[in-house]
Amino acid sequence: MNKKVILAYSGGLDTSVILTWLKKEFGYDVIAACVDVGQKDDFESVKKKAIATGASKAYVIDVKDEFISDFVFPTLKAGAIYEDDYLLGTSFARPLIAKKLVELAEEEGAFAIAHGATGKGNDQVRFEVTVKALNPYLEIIAPWRMWDLKSREDCIDYAEKHQIPIEVTKEKIYSMDQNLWHLSHEGGNLENTWNMHDTDMYQMCSTPENAPDKAEFVEIGFEKGTPVKVNGETLSPAEMVEKLNGLGGKHGVGVIDIVENRLVGMKSRGVYETPGGTILFKAHKALEKIVLDKATMHFKQGLSEKYAELVYNGMWFCPLREALDGFIDVTQKEMDGTVKLKL
Numbered sequence: 001m002n003k004k005v006i007l008a009y010s011g012g013l014d015t016s017v018i019l020t021w022l023k024k025e026f027g028y029d030v031i032a033a034c035v036d037v038g039q040k041d042d043f044e045s046v047k048k049k050a051i052a053t054g055a056s057k058a059y060v061i062d063v064k065d066e067f068i069s070d071f072v073f074p075t076l077k078a079g080a081i082y083e084d085d086y087l088l089g090t091s092f093a094r095p096l097i098a099k100k101l102v103e104l105a106e107e108e109g110a111f112a113i114a115h116g117a118t119g120k121g122n123d124q125v126r127f128e129v130t131v132k133a134l135n136p137y138l139e140i141i142a143p144w145r146m147w148d149l150k151s152r153e154d155c156i157d158y159a160e161k162h163q164i165p166i167e168v169t170k171e172k173i174y175s176m177d178q179n180l181w182h183l184s185h186e187g188g189n190l191e192n193t194w195n196m197h198d199t200d201m202y203q204m205c206s207t208p209e210n211a212p213d214k215a216e217f218v219e220i221g222f223e224k225g226t227p228v229k230v231n232g233e234t235l236s237p238a239e240m241v242e243k244l245n246g247l248g249g250k251h252g253v254g255v256i257d258i259v260e261n262r263l264v265g266m267k268s269r270g271v272y273e274t275p276g277g278t279i280l281f282k283a284h285k286a287l288e289k290i291v292l293d294k295a296t297m298h299f300k301q302g303l304s305e306k307y308a309e310l311v312y313n314g315m316w317f318c319p320l321r322e323a324l325d326g327f328i329d330v331t332q333k334e335m336d337g338t339v340k341l342k343l
Contacts, residue, residue: 004110011046014116038180068237080308089182095316098130112139126314182274204273211252220283225332248275251343283339
């Protein structure tokens, strides 16, 4: 009987507990896979922790340039923003992560993919529809929909009982997701919408009060709607976003505090830091207003909303999203130029 399972692994509380649970409850051979989309982790430590927690193998897969060029930039060209606010930072990372898990499962001959997404959120859907789109024969194991643990506090208790090393505490329980494009914060005192969020949570951006009083200019060069240069310098997709994150973050650009409609039917409040992405969206939109004719621009606005909804709902690998790319690429044929922004 095939007992190999690929686990989407971060080294955090949930996935550390899941790794142990899969081994103890089912005797599975767990292969840990950490997909590097730009989160600020010590990946060597993550690999060592996976092996120490009981994984038979541990992989770190670097996909930062693929993430920006093949997932972020098409969404940028589409002008896709979910519910007028959210630049989709977590949404388009999940299909890429799931794609890499499928490739690894096929390479290793695993029968299933396990993930740590909860039954309340969007990510369970994003992971699972991608896996089924790319390989419908792979099984999916979603422990949060199966086990008796009901909360992160329960996970902390389980980790202590089974001597799993963790860093999170019951006092510091914000849920965060980071990649090269953004950093999201959920949970804790954000659950009460009357509470102002605590700016101490910021990791990518300055507050406006702490940002420099002197403005800074930045120039973004585009070719066919794709950003290729910052201040005249040609950069790789990942280098570009990294550089703009530094510039935007310094000047307090790119923080939003929103309540959004999740695809599972509930509302969720989140604080998102997307400094470089905010600069790129503003620059792209400014150039598009000069280049596009009225009829095309107005028609594209409706498609942008549909594109954002598809991405948010995890439908990256659906025929409609690919068909929309065909239309969008035609609208971007003349989108060559440089945009100057004042931060």
